Amino acid sequence: MGEIYVGRTEEFGERDRKIIAQGNMEIGVFCIEGEFFAYENNCVHQGGPACQGKIINKVEEVIHETEKTAHGLKFSETDVHIVCPWHGYEYNVRDGRHPGNKNIRLRPFKVDVKDGEVYVHI
Numbered sequence: 758m759g760e761i762y763v764g765r766t767e768e769f770g771e772r773d774r775k776i777i778a779q780g781n782m783e784i785g786v787f788c789i790e791g792e793f794f795a796y797e798n799n800c801v802h803q804g805g806p807a808c809q810g811k812i813i814n815k816v817e818e819v820i821h822e823t824e825k826t827a828h829g830l831k832f833s834e835t836d837v838h839i840v841c842p843w844h845g846y847e848y849n850v851r852d853g854r855h856p857g858n859k860n861i862r863l864r865p866f867k868v869d870v871k872d873g874e875v876y877v878h879i
């Protein structure tokens with residue numbers, strides 16, 4: 758157990774990420790609205806580099822309130838996803854969980870910010 762220095766907070770813009778290596782493991786560190794999140798760069802599906810995928814807001818279907826009919830798609834205003842580049846599994850960047858099955862999850866790591874420096878605890 759220990760901590761890995763990732764970088765200074767000002768090196769991260771909104772939705773920036775860094776992939777860091779620890780031995781033969783890679784960890785993706787994400788900055789979303791000033792908060793930091795970290796996950797093993799290892800997709801639950803088939804081990805793809807999930808943390809290197811696109812970062813997009815969750816796509817949601819718009820359902821009419823009374824008719825209950827579909828009215829197209831929109832981007833979520835709150836949920837941000839990482840999309841694994843191999844086959845498209847999506848994970849919520851704030852908890853690492855797949856939106857369709859909360860038991861499917863990227864392995865998370867605790868992130869600390871101390872004096873403007875970002876550390877991941879392993």
Ligand code: FES
Nearest residue numbers: 800803805841844
């Ligand atoms: S390995 Fe990530 S979606 Fe298949």
